[in-house]
Amino acid sequence: MGSPTWLAGVFAAMMLAVAAFCAGRLLLARGVRRARRPAELDSNLVNLLMGVAMAGMLATALRIGTPALWITLFGLGAAWFGAQALRLRGGAALTPWQCARPIPHLLECGAMLYMLLALPTPHPSTLHPSIPMATASMPAADTSHSALSAISLLLAVVLTAHVVWQANALTPRPAPASTFAPASPFPPASAPAATPTAACARVLAPRCAICCKIAMGITMAYMLVLML
Amino acid sequence: MSEGLAAVRAAAVGAAGRDRLDTRRKLQLALSAAWLFDGLLQYQPAMFSKSFPQMLAGSAAGNPAPVAAPIVWSATFIGHHLVISNGVFATIQVLLGLGIAWRPTVKAALAASVVWSAGVWWLGEGLGGILTGSLSPLAGAPGAVVLYALLAVLLWPADRHPAAPFVAARAVGTRVAQASWLILWGTMAVLALLSGIRAPGALSDSVLAMSHGQPGWLAWLDARFADALAGHGLAASIVLAVLLLAVAMGPWRAALTLTRAALVLAIALAMIFWLAEGTGGVLTGTATDPNTGPLLILIAVAFWPLRVSTAKEG
Numbered sequence: 001m002g003s004p005t006w007l008a009g010v011f012a013a014m015m016l017a018v019a020a021f022c023a024g025r026l027l028l029a030r031g032v033r034r035a036r037r038p039a040e041l042d043s044n045l046v047n048l049l050m051g052v053a054m055a056g057m058l059a060t061a062l063r064i065g066t067p068a069l070w071i072t073l074f075g076l077g078a079a080w081f082g083a084q085a086l087r088l089r090g091g092a093a094l095t096p097w098q099c100a101r102p103i104p105h106l107l108e109c110g111a112m113l114y115m116l117l118a119l120p121t122p123h124p125s126t127l128h129p130s131i132p133m134a135t136a137s138m139p140a141a142d143t144s145h146s147a148l149s150a151i152s153l154l155l156a157v158v159l160t161a162h163v164v165w166q167a168n169a170l171t172p173r174p175a176p177a178s179t180f181a182p183a184s185p186f187p188p189a190s191a192p193a194a195t196p197t198a199a200c201a202r203v204l205a206p207r208c209a210i211c212c213k214i215a216m217g218i219t220m221a222y223m224l225v226l227m228l
Numbered sequence: 229m230s231e232g233l234a235a236v237r238a239a240a241v242g243a244a245g246r247d248r249l250d251t252r253r254k255l256q257l258a259l260s261a262a263w264l265f266d267g268l269l270q271y272q273p274a275m276f277s278k279s280f281p282q283m284l285a286g287s288a289a290g291n292p293a294p295v296a297a298p299i300v301w302s303a304t305f306i307g308h309h310l311v312i313s314n315g316v317f318a319t320i321q322v323l324l325g326l327g328i329a330w331r332p333t334v335k336a337a338l339a340a341s342v343v344w345s346a347g348v349w350w351l352g353e354g355l356g357g358i359l360t361g362s363l364s365p366l367a368g369a370p371g372a373v374v375l376y377a378l379l380a381v382l383l384w385p386a387d388r389h390p391a392a393p394f395v396a397a398r399a400v401g402t403r404v405a406q407a408s409w410l411i412l413w414g415t416m417a418v419l420a421l422l423s424g425i426r427a428p429g430a431l432s433d434s435v436l437a438m439s440h441g442q443p444g445w446l447a448w449l450d451a452r453f454a455d456a457l458a459g460h461g462l463a464a465s466i467v468l469a470v471l472l473l474a475v476a477m478g479p480w481r482a483a484l485t486l487t488r489a490a491l492v493l494a495i496a497l498a499m500i501f502w503l504a505e506g507t508g509g510v511l512t513g514t515a516t517d518p519n520t521g522p523l524l525i526l527i528a529v530a531f532w533p534l535r536v537s538t539a540k541e542g
Contacts, residue, residue, distance in 0.1 A: 003273045004311050146443030149511045157265065164261045167329030168249075218268070218322065225268045228513045 003226065011219045012058040018212045019051025025209070029097065042084070043099035046077045047216060050112060054219055057115070071116050078109035104162055104213075111155050111220055118148050118227065149228050156224035163217035170210050251534070252395045256328055256338075256383050258526055259376070263341065264325025266517045270318035274514045280314060281307035287354030290362060295355060302351045320344060338380040345377035352516075358415065362424035364465075365416040365472065366504040367434040368519045375523035378408060382530050394479070396530035406479045409531055413476035413494070417469045426465035432457035438506035441514070446506060453504060471497060479531050491528050498524035 022044045029041055053070045056063035084102035094100055249257070274280065285303035288296035306313045324344065327337025349355060349371050356371025357363030384399035392398045397405040424430060432454040439450035457464050475497065478490025502508070502521020509515035 003271060003276055004315070007271065007315065146445070146511075149443055149513075153510060156268065157261075160261050160265045160268070164257050164264060164325065164329040167260070167326050168253075168257055168331070171331040214326070218264070221265075222268050222271055225272060228272070228511060 008058040011222060012055040012062055014215050015051040015055040015058065015219055016062070017051075018216055019048050019055070021205075021208060021212050022048035022051065040099045041097040042080060043102075043105050046074075046081075046105055046109065047212065049073055049077070050108060050216060050220075053112065053116075054216075054223065057119075057223065058219075067116050071113060074109045074112040074116070078106055078113060081106035081109060107155075107158060107162070108216070108220065111159065111224065114151060114155060115220075115223060115227070118152075152224045152227040156221045156228075159217045159221040159224070163214050163221065166210050166214050166217065170207060170214075251529075252383055252385070252398060255379070255395060255526060255530055256334065256385070259379050259383060260325045260328035260337075262325070262376070262518070262522065262526075263321050263328065267318050267321030267323075267325060269510065269515055269517065270314065270321055272513055272515075275314050275318070275516070276311055278307065278310070279514070281310065284352055287352065287357075289354075290357070290360030291354050292359060295350070295359060299351055299354055334385055338384060341380045342377045345373045345380070348373045349377070358419060360424070361422040362430075363419070364425040364431060364434055365420055365468070365520070366431060366501055367438065368501075368505050368508075369419045370412075370415055372508070372517050372520045372523055375412075375520060375527065378412065379523065379526060379530070382408065382527070392534075394531045394533055396527070405531070409479050409527075410476050412527070413472050413478075417472035417476060420465050420469040420472060426462045428459050428461040430461050431464050431468075432459075432461070435504045438504060438509070441509070441512040442506045443511050446503070446511065449503060450506060484533050487533055491532055494528040495525050498522075498528065 025044045026041065026048065029044075049070075052062075052064060053074075056065070081099070081102040084098065085106060088094070088100075088102065099105060269275075281303045284306060285300055288299035288303070291299070321344075324337050324341045327333040328341070330337075353371040353373055354360070356369050356374055357367075358370050363369040381400065382396040382405060386399040388399060389397055389401050392402055392405075394402075394405070396409075400408075419425065435450055435457060436454040439447040439454070442450065471493065475490050475494040478487050478494065481487045481490065498521045501524065502519065505519040505521060506512075508517055508519030508521070510518050
């Protein structure tokens, strides 16, 4: 017996909500940039893609694109964030539309690539193509499955730890003195709220963004646990 | 370096300072991750099948009737409402994990985790098998979930004893923390000597039983360990009990070196237990938690002597 379909549906709905939120952030990016706040276009774009891809993996009705397309996209994402991490390590300058913390996104792209590559390819004779990940059975235990289980476990544990770290960062803290503060998700308490750019900054909703990362991390860890 | 980058770096340094976590908070976050991971394991397909209530009912075996009867009743109830019950159980554990990680709810979540752990320890783990006399520390006695409750108490975010010599004593005091350590490891030492454990093949059989369904490398490791223990049940039990007693006395030692040695031994034993437990079965797709090994390590870290300056800061 697999997991109940409604459970996969709940997780899929959560991923679509995350994707919609990230799409909203991307639409507001121009105004946000004028407000001199970090828009992080790259991380929002990849989270949008992940939300759509994961919803499709969890619920067949939401499936868009082929696995090859998603593998290509997340491969490019992994390469981008990997290069970004190396550039940051080398002391390169940041722009406000680039993610200041590429490692977690690199990890997420890696996890997506792993899931897309490790899942058995649906074949009419073995597995109905409409069976989503949450209800599909993994192949019988063998050496390759053992290795995959270990990788799934490792990725699930790391993602769980990242979720916990994000939840800890969700705690309100005293506002920083600097107006350009990409490291802090909370705007200064005294920030003007009437101007259009400030409104954009408010819609940026940093706490919501962290909640989305938490939801995405939990869903991804759940999908990896299903592969154990 | 551009002005913008300098501002970013300055903000990052400032945030890092604000975000610096003390050892107790780090341990709370580790506990939070453990709860969250348990919740995700509870969402596995196997938990939505009849094998879950059967596993719960199995923990009644060997327990006295007043303990066993509620276990059987709850397992039957869960069996009748399997999907909703398991969905609720998993979600509760996920929420406990997130609650501990989010500072405003840490106290409520820790308190709730103690209540939840007590219920699961009885109805899900049959009081960790301590009344059956047949479950050794190598097989997970005295039960993983009771360790979650102990950690919640020891890591309670209060500073009644700010100059405590180790993290676990900050909320409850040195004597109470030391007593909890002594009871935990002392109980495991006693369990290792019970008749059901010291029988010639008892320990090896329990280790071998844990290897079923495991990935090849872990099954091989457990099989070799079981081979080494086969026929030496009594000797192995005595050695294990002596080691556990040495650990139990650890935080009571005046010399820091001896305390640290006992804690290192505790961590080493916890890792051996974890491998003997087949990592709690997390690689089999049928585990509800990673069993006692990782939690015993967390508890040992909570008893690690603090540096004087850190203790004063606490």
